[in-house]
Amino acid sequence: MQEVNGKQAQFIVNKKQHHLLFVNSPFCGTCKVAKRMLHYIEDTLEDEKFYELNATLAPEFMQEFNITSVPCLLVVKHGEAVERLYTFNSVPYLLKEMGPYLVKERTQQT
Template sequence: MKEVNVRETLPEVGRGYVFIYSPFCGTCHLAREMLDIIEKMREEDVFYEMNASLFPDFMQEKQVSSVPCLLVWKDGKVEEKVYAFESVTKIFNLMKEKEKI
């Protein structure tokens, strides 16, 4: 995963996925493991990651209500927010749908 700098990185992302987490969140650690599996399957870094504690203004601006959260990012805007990391398959299928891969 690639670390996010909100002001510099995100505006450059055409289509992307931003994993928002807290280092003290157990569910976030499980969600990260799911995303790591997808990155291993695709053999590349797919996700950006953001520690929610470091960017409270961004969290409020984008109305992120809890962590873990996966922002589906397109052309400088949040297209979708995923809060339920139910399975690797569900997240992978969401990505397939968005990317038409």
């Protein structure tokens, strides 16, 4: 997982392809559990798929993308929020919900 700041996140979301941005807070216990799940997914896929943004350091980004709570997995394309996921039930749940974005990215890279 590649950590980015607010300006880097803004640059990333304006790119053409889908990007998965994990927005969290270092003070949030649920965020830590969600982060472990996302690390597991990256390890399983053997590829970094997610960018990580510390919400406490990027209030303008939070407001611009209407992120109401953390943890949030934000899917963006062309600067637009395509999907927001606030529930991190389990790794299989995340794979089911984010599968189309994970598979699409993987086929674009090969």
